[in-house]
Amino acid sequence: MIPAAVLAVMLLVAIAAFQLALAFGAPWGAAAWGGQNPGVLPRRLRIASGVVALVVYPLIIALVLAAAGIIDDGWLPVDGTLIMWALAALLGLGAVMNVVSRSAPERRWGAVALTIALCCTVIALGI
Numbered sequence: 074m075i076p077a078a079v080l081a082v083m084l085l086v087a088i089a090a091f092q093l094a095l096a097f098g099a100p101w102g103a104a105a106w107g108g109q110n111p112g113v114l115p116r117r118l119r120i121a122s123g124v125v126a127l128v129v130y131p132l133i134i135a136l137v138l139a140a141a142g143i144i145d146d147g148w149l150p151v152d153g154t155l156i157m158w159a160l161a162a163l164l165g166l167g168a169v170m171n172v173v174s175r176s177a178p179e180r181r182w183g184a185v186a187l188t189i190a191l192c193c194t195v196i197a198l199g200i
Contacts, residue, residue: 074141074142074195074196074199074200075141075142075143077141077191077192077193077195077196078137078138078140078141078143078192078196080188080192081137081188081189081192081193081196082134082137082138084185084188084189084192085130085133085134085137085189086130086134087185088130088182088185089125089126089127089130089131089134090126091104091105092105092122092123092125092126092130093122093123093126093127095114095118095119095122095126096119096120096122096123096126097119098113098119099113100112100113101178102114102118103176103177103178103179104176104178104179104181104182105118105122105179106118106121106122107174107176107179108174108175108176108178108179109176133160136149136153136156136157136160137157137160137192137193137196139153140153140154140156140157140196140197141153141196153196154197154199157193157194157196157197158193158194158197160189160190160193161190161191161193161194161197162190164186164187164189164190164193165186165187165190167186167190168183168184168186168187168190169183171183171186
C-alpha cells in the first residue's frame with residue numbers, strides 16, 4: 074500500500090508541475106484540456122491550470138497519503154477506502170478520456186491516469 078501511495082504521489086506531483094507550467098505560459102496546450110489549444114493556453118485555461126496545480130492536486134495528494142496511513146486521516150470526511158475507490162473510478166474515466174483524445178500528446182497522459190487509478194485501487198484494497 075505504501076509503495077502504491079508513493080508512486081501515486083510522484084505522478085500527481087508531476088501532473089501538478091505540468092499544470093503549473095501551463096499556468097505560467099508553457100506552450101504545451103496540445104497536451105492538456107482536450108488538446109484544443111496548441112501552444113500557450115488561453116487565459117481562462119491558464120487560470121484553471123493554476124487552480125488545479127495549487128488546489129486540486131495537492132488535495133488529491135493529501136487524500137492519497139491519508140488513505141494510505143502515511144499522514145493522519147482524522148480530517149477525512151468519509152472513510153479513506155471510499156475516497157480511494159472514488160478516485161480510482163474518476164482517474165480510470167480520466168484515463169479513458171485521455172486515450173480517446175484527438176490530441177496525440179494528450180493521449181500519453183492516459184497511462185499516467187491509469188497508473189494512479191491502479192495505485193488508488195491498491196490502497197483501497199489495503200494491499
